[in-house]
Amino acid sequence: xxxxxxxxxxxxxxxxLKAVSDFDFEVPEGVIYGLIGPNGSGKTTSFNLITGIYTPxxxxxxxxxxxxxxxxxxKIVQRGVARTFQxxxxxxxxxxxxxxxxxxxxxxxxxxxxxILRLPSFIKExxxxxxxxxxxxxxxxxEGRAMEQAKNLPYGELRRLEIARALATKPKLLxxxxxxxxxxxxxxxxxxxxxxxxxxxxxxxxxxxEHHMHLVMNICERIKVLDFGETIAEGLPEAVGKDPKVLxxxxxxxxx
Amino acid sequence: MGSIFNVQQVxxxxxxxxxxxxxxxxxxxxxxxxxxxxxxxxxFFMIGAYASYGAFYLFNSFIGxxxxxAFIALIIAMVAGGAVASLANQLAYKPLRYKPKLSSLVTAxxxxxxxxxxxxxxxxxxxxxxxxxxxxxxVMFTIGGAQVSNYVILDVAVAALLMIGLTFLIxxxxxxxxxxxxxxDKDAAKLMGIDVEQIITWTFLIGGxxxxxxxxxxGLTYPRIQPYMGILPGLKAFIAAxxxxxxxxxxxxxxxxxxxxxxxxxxxxxxxxxxGIAFVILILVLLVRPTGILGEKTADKI
Amino acid sequence: xxxxxxxxxxxxxFAVVQILSLxxxxxxxxxxxINKSLIYVILAVSLNLINGITGQFSLGHMGFAAIGAYxxxxxxxxxxxxxxxxxxxxxxxxxALIAGGLVAGIMGFIIGFPSLRLKxxxxxxxxxxxxxxxxxxxxxxxxxxxxRGLSVPMFSSFxxxxxxxxxxxxxxxNLIESSHGRAMLSVRENELAADLAGVDTTRYKVMGFVxxxxxxxxxxxxxxxxxxxxxxxxxxxxxxAMVLILVYAGGMxxxxxxxxAAFVLTFLTEVLRLGIDSIRDATGFPIGTEWTMVIYALxxxxxxxxxxxxxxxxxxxxxxxxxxxxxxxxxMEVAK
Numbered sequence: 001x002x003x004x005x006x007x008x009x010x011x012x013x014x015x016x017l018k019a020v021s022d023f024d025f026e027v028p029e030g031v032i033y034g035l036i037g038p039n040g041s042g043k044t045t046s047f048n049l050i051t052g053i054y055t056p057x058x059x060x061x062x063x064x065x066x067x068x069x070x071x072x073x074x075k076i077v078q079r080g081v082a083r084t085f086q087x088x089x090x091x092x093x094x095x096x097x098x099x100x101x102x103x104x105x106x107x108x109x110x111x112x113x114x115x116i117l118r119l120p121s122f123i124k125e126x127x128x129x130x131x132x133x134x135x136x137x138x139x140x141x142x143e144g145r146a147m148e149q150a151k152n153l154p155y156g157e158l159r160r161l162e163i164a165r166a167l168a169t170k171p172k173l174l175x176x177x178x179x180x181x182x183x184x185x186x187x188x189x190x191x192x193x194x195x196x197x198x199x200x201x202x203x204x205x206x207x208x209x210e211h212h213m214h215l216v217m218n219i220c221e222r223i224k225v226l227d228f229g230e231t232i233a234e235g236l237p238e239a240v241g242k243d244p245k246v247l248x249x250x251x252x253x254x255x256x
Numbered sequence: 257m258g259s260i261f262n263v264q265q266v267x268x269x270x271x272x273x274x275x276x277x278x279x280x281x282x283x284x285x286x287x288x289x290x291x292x293x294x295x296x297x298x299x300f301f302m303i304g305a306y307a308s309y310g311a312f313y314l315f316n317s318f319i320g321x322x323x324x325x326a327f328i329a330l331i332i333a334m335v336a337g338g339a340v341a342s343l344a345n346q347l348a349y350k351p352l353r354y355k356p357k358l359s360s361l362v363t364a365x366x367x368x369x370x371x372x373x374x375x376x377x378x379x380x381x382x383x384x385x386x387x388x389x390x391x392x393x394x395v396m397f398t399i400g401g402a403q404v405s406n407y408v409i410l411d412v413a414v415a416a417l418l419m420i421g422l423t424f425l426i427x428x429x430x431x432x433x434x435x436x437x438x439x440x441d442k443d444a445a446k447l448m449g450i451d452v453e454q455i456i457t458w459t460f461l462i463g464g465x466x467x468x469x470x471x472x473x474x475g476l477t478y479p480r481i482q483p484y485m486g487i488l489p490g491l492k493a494f495i496a497a498x499x500x501x502x503x504x505x506x507x508x509x510x511x512x513x514x515x516x517x518x519x520x521x522x523x524x525x526x527x528x529x530x531x532g533i534a535f536v537i538l539i540l541v542l543l544v545r546p547t548g549i550l551g552e553k554t555a556d557k558i
Numbered sequence: 559x560x561x562x563x564x565x566x567x568x569x570x571x572f573a574v575v576q577i578l579s580l581x582x583x584x585x586x587x588x589x590x591x592i593n594k595s596l597i598y599v600i601l602a603v604s605l606n607l608i609n610g611i612t613g614q615f616s617l618g619h620m621g622f623a624a625i626g627a628y629x630x631x632x633x634x635x636x637x638x639x640x641x642x643x644x645x646x647x648x649x650x651x652x653x654a655l656i657a658g659g660l661v662a663g664i665m666g667f668i669i670g671f672p673s674l675r676l677k678x679x680x681x682x683x684x685x686x687x688x689x690x691x692x693x694x695x696x697x698x699x700x701x702x703x704x705x706r707g708l709s710v711p712m713f714s715s716f717x718x719x720x721x722x723x724x725x726x727x728x729x730x731x732n733l734i735e736s737s738h739g740r741a742m743l744s745v746r747e748n749e750l751a752a753d754l755a756g757v758d759t760t761r762y763k764v765m766g767f768v769x770x771x772x773x774x775x776x777x778x779x780x781x782x783x784x785x786x787x788x789x790x791x792x793x794x795x796x797x798x799a800m801v802l803i804l805v806y807a808g809g810m811x812x813x814x815x816x817x818x819a820a821f822v823l824t825f826l827t828e829v830l831r832l833g834i835d836s837i838r839d840a841t842g843f844p845i846g847t848e849w850t851m852v853i854y855a856l857x858x859x860x861x862x863x864x865x866x867x868x869x870x871x872x873x874x875x876x877x878x879x880x881x882x883x884x885x886x887x888x889x890m891e892v893a894k
Contacts, residue, residue: 051754053750073754074753074754074757074758077753077756078756082754082755083754085754089748089750089754091747091748092747092748093743093811093872094740094744094747098740098743101737101740102740102741102744102752102757104737105737105741105744105755105756105757106758108737110736110737115733115737115738116729116732116733116736117732122736126736129737165755166755168755169755169756293683348859348863352862352863357678357679358615358678358682359862361678361679362806362858362862363858363863365799365802366803366855366856366858366859366862367859368855369799369851369854369855369858370852370855370856370859372855373848373849373851373852373855374852374855376848376851377845377846377848377849377851379845379846383846383848487795491686491690527698528694528698531697531698532694532695535688535691538683538684538687539672539684539688539691542680542683542684542687543672543675546676546680
């Protein structure tokens, strides 16, 4: 398996604070890769760096072998990297289906003129993307909500909507930022199934950040553990789970 | 084509800057405390001018021209400015304090329009311009080849005194400490037992009072007052505050004097430039260094 | 299909007003009010595109109108000296209007770009600054009269104004109900999420300004040629604030709201003015008609305090939108 995402020596400072220190890792294509670590260890910052919200102070980021350092976020998304957010960022006042349609916008070929003049090509394209959007909603069990204002949805459905929206950009790499936050055990279980299905059916590589050890240990095929911006362990779940440094970081020196 | 950078222009610029400084201080203090661009601030300036005019008009029989009168007029102007500012805060800004900022901005626009149109519509006040009485007999003398009136001394001196007073207040008094605390971190200040709303009220009072004082000075110096007189000076003083660093008190003073001098020199050079220089400065500052000369950068956490 | 209904409704409106005017039931005075309302519809709808749909904040909207007014005025009155009585004159006017819109659009592009890095308050002030710069520059161009103003022929007839108003509504509505419109809305809703959904937010923010400016320019040209006289002061900050009040009253994000607000408030102003005049004549009490403006300012404050969503919030009348909320089946229908 080739590496879809390669991060080399990525370091990032916020003023004098080193948030991310010399990250080196590869996310192979087709795996479910997990990044865990305590709060403030640099997880979300890593996602922000990979998606181009910040440009790393040092180091490089390669997607499909090409550098994406300094590339604008929307272009990175168009190249095939999608993400969800820890604090939900949905388009609240828009209908649920519009949230999905926005993510398909960059693939739309109808220009301003054909849109305004309502040319047949525009109408055909609109019908197509709406059909695809509904299919995606159906997969997420949200199709009944299609025309509701997104902000009226309950929390769990909003999380699924974010994932659906990210998938609508037709990504090759899907970054999930704490997808299980605020979920009860049953929801977490459903989420794990969903992530596996998404990886299998959409052929995306999944890279997730999580706190939920249960979820991470059960569905991730590779794990990287961070603490204070540095890597303290990396590899297969069983090995990482037993690594003393990991246990110390999570449970304190006397934990086992 | 003589030099425009002569003593006369410098003196005029400092005079103008003094008036801008008094207005700019109110803008910057309010922004520092509640992050609101109070569009109506220039109108407190106008109200100060009208209040002292009205007071003089009413007490005309008792008072002739002379020094003590100017002092009373100053008090009246400041009280009027402060009072209206306080009212605006209580009625229009306080209810929207914790709503999206744009609502407060738009409301401030509404308050500004209200004050301007109200004074324009009210019988016996507007809309025609009125000549301001010469409360202090005008005396001209020459300094270094420039024609200077005692009004220049008055403007600069009053502004300086008020600015010194304000600096003392902010640095050395409990109220000033509380104001600085609230402008740094409202929640922390609350936790330390500071009544944030009260501090906000004081800030509006002081800011409005300063604007009112500026109104009186402007009325004396450029002796025509009309209900819309606050729009342009208010805008320019605001730009001056942005130039110096909005939220920063010394910044407002610095920005105001730079603005006063820039405007005076530009007008001497070319009247079109003089009219537009304030806005050019605004655009440049916002593009190049939005935090202003003395302002600090704040980063957003995502 | 609801959309042809809108065109039918507009045609009906046009016919009714035209007939009433021809048989004398609507005199010149009320025709001017109707014409002004239509022009304010264009102004409000175009500002709504910038503020309400794309979520930016422009306080200098009348600056764009000024550019349109003066450009078209220069064409009709100075460069070509067109006459409203000839067909070529009227055709030339239409072209002049579009030219005015284009120049305004270019200005929208210039102003749009630097504004990209600014948000909220700062963006508002920046646009205000630009509006004032435009006004100052126009004040100093003697070619178009400077502060003394520019006189232009009466080109803005009811048919032409109605035509452009309908076109504006149709074009902007079609834009909003399309993928591009959704892109603009996403910028308003959550700019970062929009970026991360692949939307070139920069492009759409600028596009909002450019298109909004274009239509404002057209409105400016229509207004100038209605009053037959234009001065830079007609396009300053206070007039911009008036358009802002229209958009807020109608509902930020609702075209229907802007249309309704433009008509209601324009008519209301006249009614108030007449009312004040008659009170003054009857009682001798010296109330000036400036009080209508005081009421406007109060209206804005009250709206912001008690009903910031305005009349319609972000909703649209069914006639402009196709789908009604609630039914998933409707999600598949395309808004034609």
